[in-house]
Amino acid sequence: MKYVSTRGAAPELTFEEAMMTGLARDGGLYVPDEIPQLSHAQIAAMAGQSYEDVAYAVMRPFIGDTFSDDEFRKLIETAYAGFNHAARAPLKQLDNNHFLLELFHGPTLAFKDFAMQLIGQMFQASLTRSGKRITIVGATSGDTGSAAIEAFRGLNNVDVFILFPHGRVSEVQRRQMTTPVEDNVHALAVDGDFDDCQAALKDMFNDFEFRDGVNLAGVNSINWGRVLAQVVYFFSSAVALGAPHRKVSFTVPTGNFGDIFAGYIAKRMGLPIERLVIATNQNDILHRTLETGAQVKEGVVPSISPSMDIQVSSNFERALFEAYGRDGATVAEQMDDLKTKGSFTISQGAIDMLRDTFASGRASEEETYAAITSELTRSGEVLCPHSAVGVKVGDAFQSDVPMITLATAHPAKFPAAVEKATGQHPPLPPHMADLYERDERVTRVPNDLAALQTLIKERISK
Numbered sequence: 001m002k003y004v005s006t007r008g009a010a011p012e013l014t015f016e017e018a019m020m021t022g023l024a025r026d027g028g029l030y031v032p033d034e035i036p037q038l039s040h041a042q043i044a045a046m047a048g049q050s051y052e053d054v055a056y057a058v059m060r061p062f063i064g065d066t067f068s069d070d071e072f073r074k075l076i077e078t079a080y081a082g083f084n085h086a087a088r089a090p091l092k093q094l095d096n097n098h099f100l101l102e103l104f105h106g107p108t109l110a111f112k113d114f115a116m117q118l119i120g121q122m123f124q125a126s127l128t129r130s131g132k133r134i135t136i137v138g139a140t141s142g143d144t145g146s147a148a149i150e151a152f153r154g155l156n157n158v159d160v161f162i163l164f165p166h167g168r169v170s171e172v173q174r175r176q177m178t179t180p181v182e183d184n185v186h187a188l189a190v191d192g193d194f195d196d197c198q199a200a201l202k203d204m205f206n207d208f209e210f211r212d213g214v215n216l217a218g219v220n221s222i223n224w225g226r227v228l229a230q231v232v233y234f235f236s237s238a239v240a241l242g243a244p245h246r247k248v249s250f251t252v253p254t255g256n257f258g259d260i261f262a263g264y265i266a267k268r269m270g271l272p273i274e275r276l277v278i279a280t281n282q283n284d285i286l287h288r289t290l291e292t293g294a295q296v297k298e299g300v301v302p303s304i305s306p307s308m309d310i311q312v313s314s315n316f317e318r319a320l321f322e323a324y325g326r327d328g329a330t331v332a333e334q335m336d337d338l339k340t341k342g343s344f345t346i347s348q349g350a351i352d353m354l355r356d357t358f359a360s361g362r363a364s365e366e367e368t369y370a371a372i373t374s375e376l377t378r379s380g381e382v383l384c385p386h387s388a389v390g391v392k393v394g395d396a397f398q399s400d401v402p403m404i405t406l407a408t409a410h411p412a413k414f415p416a417a418v419e420k421a422t423g424q425h426p427p428l429p430p431h432m433a434d435l436y437e438r439d440e441r442v443t444r445v446p447n448d449l450a451a452l453q454t455l456i457k458e459r460i461s462k
């Protein structure tokens, strides 16, 4: 299996190379050159299997000969051993035909752990083999950072730098990033918003001298390995509700479009998905894009679901690539317009394809609070604000096809919003009960590429 860039002008890579490379050298994102198919019988055979067995069946066709069958099985086992739920991704019933997929039982309490724990294992295996040393730089709206730190802390051939928007993550999210004591962990609070952090990261990748000098690697969802690991729970949950013998739909609280793009890949692999619903908060650029056919960047307005406070949604590029029939040159033009003019208009054919595949909805701040409150009455489930955006939007798309909404984080990561909506303070699980007592270590940095690069070079030379 080969990987190609969405901008069509970077070398083809193996799975291992694509995973270690992150952003393609033409600025694009790597995708598999063809999407493997699972037969009806192969999907049916997943019924009753462990999460790890489903993970193996779904991901094996994508990794080529990067790992042997046995090695890959072991990496998967190790990755999910630290989760706090035997099912890894359990389903709860909210209403007659609306289900919640709880993706917050990993070590940092958000769905990011599903991919990051596995990426951590795969990176380690690959680096042990090559003897290389790498510098991971990640941009985070809150949850990717802690998940990456958890996956890479203490490894001696990796430094991990996390750029997060100063003052725009929840206190739990911040403390998860600033309290690890290992020397290879560097939390950087940037004076800017998430889009600034992500733009700085992309600029570092596009600065080849810097990139090659520090051996830069990326663990944002621009990394194909992240998206791949997230395809698994679309299969495990759909099969639990009767797929492939019946269809299911999904609603995905969306920011950078990685999670919902994983759902799209599951569909392309043969999982019978009726609808993929994009749920956004008040930063609704994706909802507006589907409605109008044009993507127009506006300012980010901070919300109670900070992990979705995004205007530049990186993985949307992967969907565009498919919508344009894999025409990399056109994708490159549109991405260039977004960067220089702040907008682009999608062709009629491409927007038709996107509208056939995805639906969308938005939830305001008031609607998000109200969804947390009413879900507690309806099912007893305490939702985090991101999951509440999903449930609110998912409810509007209920039909005779089961709807599965992804619960992307644990309510205890966002205690202020949850307490305001329910009157209850959601407690942290025992393994992080002392989070508020731990010492914090963080460096405040200006939103300035050169300053960031200098700091990173200084830190890794120590």
Ligand SMILES: *Cc1c(COP(=O)(O)O)cnc(C)c1O
Pocket (backbone or CB within 6 Å): 110, 111, 112, 142, 143, 144, 221, 253, 254, 255, 256, 257, 258, 259, 260, 307, 308, 386, 408, 409
């Ligand atoms: C990252 C994140 C999202 C958005 O996921 P994308 O893959 O970026 O679309 C939603 N909710 C939570 C809690 C997150 O951490």
